[in-house]
Amino acid sequence: MKTALVSQQTSDLIIIGAGAAGLSLLLALDDINYPHSVTVLERNSGPLNDRIWSFWSTNTQNISLGLLNVPRYIASIISHRWSHWSLSTSQSNYVMRSDVYRYCCVRSDDLSRLAQKRIDQNPRFRIIYNSDVTLVRTQDNICTLTSNGFAINARKVLDTRPPPIDKNHTGLLQCFYGEEITLSEDFFEPSCVQLMHQLKSAALGIEFVYVLPFNTKQALIEFTCFSLHAISKDTLKLRLHGAIKELLKQRKYTVERSENAVLPMYLLNQNHHKKNENICYGGIAGGAMRASTGYSFLNSQGWATQCARELMRFNRFSPTAPIKRVYCVVDMIMLKVLRDNMSIGVSIFELMFKKVKPARFVRFMTQQATIVDFISVIWAMPKKPFLIAACKLLINKK
Missing domain, CATH: 3.30.70 (Alpha-Beta Plaits)
Structure with a gap:
């Protein structure tokens, strides 16, 4: 494992953090034979088995039909797949099942092993552990990162460190x-x-x-x-x-x-993305997490694939937001409803399991919803609190 440190180093691209977002971009770059050097800086002493990321993906039997919605290298490390998922209260139990979609999970240590395998085969890629980045500064289009007494320069930096919790959040x-x-x-x-x-x-x-x-x-x-x-x-x-x-x-x-x-x-402030075109934010800080659900892994995969292509073709980070605007708006309304009346949350989730078909539910959760899917989900919700919340958000925006 490549962990040697020197006082001054250089790399074309630096990725801060060896989590889902950082390693996903590394793998996406390797998959398209990115010709430049990439360095991952991770503050921990080595790979951790501290996370399991879950998401919905198409059934593996449909891979030949091109329906898989994760990269094939990610599909290769899916550790488990489930055909059913359920919701229960003290009085009721609901079970969804789909022949097309499966609920899947990837372990953090499996993702780390896959990334390390690719690094070992690619002399341009490396990961340095015990590297807690303390400073990032930019001068003349060169980014300099300071970590544990050494410095490393790069033209591009992806920062995947999660932001601190906003104590004044509205979600x-x-x-x-x-x-x-x-x-x-x-x-x-x-x-x-x-x-x-x-x-x-x-x-x-x-x-x-x-x-x-x-x-x-x-x-x-x-x-x-x-x-x-x-x-x-x-x-x-x-x-x-x-x-x-x-x-x-x-x-x-x-x-x-x-x-x-x-x-x-809650929706994170994305204004910091516009400050410097050479520095980009990924993962939660990059807006990959659905505010109403907490799911982010699938969004990070789509963003990583697109970002790798942009870096390859134009030497720039992807300008495309991981989550489409329409889903952000829906999430804002949902969170406003829940924040105004937490007790209604049980009814909302119960109605979704009771009235929305499994395939529509999955497509809505994974940003693949059709117009009919949206109508189905909206129609299943209690109308009055959602209308009130939407009007409040609209008034506040004005």
């Missing part, structure tokens, strides 16, 4: 703590993801448990809440353990690993 925060556990006996239904198990409006906001089963004995279980304020890790962990106890009863389990995050469910 919500998605707070979660999860543990990947293993049981000694069969328990989980491996074909169905519980997207929102025991969904309810409670003290922390809109609360639910997310269950990602890898087989009958192993699953990732997360306690999640959509809240107005950041919830501490200790509180989330306590609620998760209560949920696991209720779910598993007296069954014993071992914890393999854990993950925790607070994600912004």
